[in-house]
Amino acid sequence: MPTTVPVFKGKNPFLPGAEFLRNPYEFTINQSLQMGDFYMMPFLLRKIFVITNHEVVAHVLQKNQKNYVKSPAYRQLRLALGTGLVTSEGEHWRRQRRLVQPAFYKTQLEDLFRGMTVVAEKYVEELAEKSALGENLDISKEMMAATARIVLKTLFSTEDTADINEMYRVMMDSQDYLVFRTVKPYLIPFAYLNGQHRKFKKDIAWFDAYIFKLINERRKDPNPPNDLLSMMLTSKDEETGEVMNDRALRDEAVTLFAAGHETSATSLTWTLWLLSQHPDVVRKLRIEIETVLGDPNGCQVSRICAS
Ligand code: HEM
Numbered sequence: 001m002p003t004t005v006p007v008f009k010g011k012n013p014f015l016p017g018a019e020f021l022r023n024p025y026e027f028t029i030n031q032s033l034q035m036g037d038f039y040m041m042p043f044l045l046r047k048i049f050v051i052t053n054h055e056v057v058a059h060v061l062q063k064n065q066k067n068y069v070k071s072p073a074y075r076q077l078r079l080a081l082g083t084g085l086v087t088s089e090g091e092h093w094r095r096q097r098r099l100v101q102p103a104f105y106k107t108q109l110e111d112l113f114r115g116m117t118v119v120a121e122k123y124v125e126e127l128a129e130k131s132a133l134g135e136n137l138d139i140s141k142e143m144m145a146a147t148a149r150i151v152l153k154t155l156f157s158t159e160d161t162a163d164i165n166e167m168y169r170v171m172m173d174s175q176d177y178l179v180f181r182t183v184k185p186y187l188i189p190f191a192y193l194n195g196q197h198r199k200f201k202k203d204i205a206w207f208d209a210y211i212f213k214l215i216n217e218r219r220k221d222p223n224p225p226n227d228l229l230s231m232m233l234t235s236k237d238e239e240t241g242e243v244m245n246d247r248a249l250r251d252e253a254v255t256l257f258a259a260g261h262e263t264s265a266t267s268l269t270w271t272l273w274l275l276s277q278h279p280d281v282v283r284k285l286r287i288e289i290e291t292v293l294g295d296p297n298g299c300q301v302s303r304i305c306a307s
Helices: 018-022 024-035 054-063 073-081 090-104 106-132 139-156 161-183 185-193 196-220 228-234 246-277 279-293 302-306
Strands: 038-043 046-051
Touching: 018 024, 024 038, 024 046, 046 054, 073 161, 073 196, 073 246, 090 106, 090 228, 090 246, 106 139, 139 161, 139 228, 139 246, 161 185, 161 196, 161 246, 185 196, 196 228, 196 246, 228 246, 246 279
Parallel strands: none
Antiparallel strands: 038 046
16 A cells, blocks of 8 residues: 555646646546555545555545445435435444345346347437438437437336426436536535526426426335336335335435436446557457357347347
């Protein structure tokens, strides 16, 4: 374990971390190359430790996790996510984790995988149609829309496009607002004056009403669909016999939606961009798909659905 931590000294002593705010991604990559795998950066009134050293990561996350709490930025996230797995800590997190975990057992996921594949396949067809019309596609937006559809189908069995679009809009607008509150906390008072905060509260109220209605209907449904919501509704803590109340269900559902779609969409977008730059890797990928799935076109996902 390193014993001394190098400190990043920015150009503007009155606004420490300004370089990070300008372009967090580029900054972190460049500084990690220059300063190594463990350094500290003063950031506004706080300190950020940037760690890519596996020993230090294990020290923080595994061996001494009780000494560390989540960053204050998570308080902002709580305004939208409530106290789901991503934003909670300690005993509450442990209890929720035991309740949500069974939904992600391999056998449960295998069933959901079929539904995911059908949605993905339909989406690929739509993309091909758009592309055939000569439309320019913003692949980042496309991947966000695709993963939003997948996650909503997997979570709530929702396929209504109007609902999906509105949910997606609410999540994206809310996310923008929370990022704004996190990176520019000194401007938060203005959000209360210019209506931004009111709009956020209205959006979240719409989202909550939508999810509570779904939960309510699902509790009464004699033949509930097999999705994550049903799994969480029936999940019981093996140690205490506890089940989740409506508020906890809402918080975990919104958390899964938020945690599941943008992360996957961003990974897919970068993967596709990198593949577009490396045709040799595309060739290898096609061969691998053909070897694994035994299909010469290399993209026949329905083959997995049918199995
Ligand atoms: C490439 C895709 C993904 C990436 C890069 C990613 C990344 C992460 C990271 C870094 C964390 C830790 C966050 C923290 O503790 O602050 C996390 C936690 C979490 N992720 Fe993902 N994630 C991805 C996909 C998903 C998907 C598809 C889902 C669910 C549908 C999901 C659900 C969660 C949940 C529930 C947590 C909290 C777990 C806990 O604390 O017990 N993630 N993810």
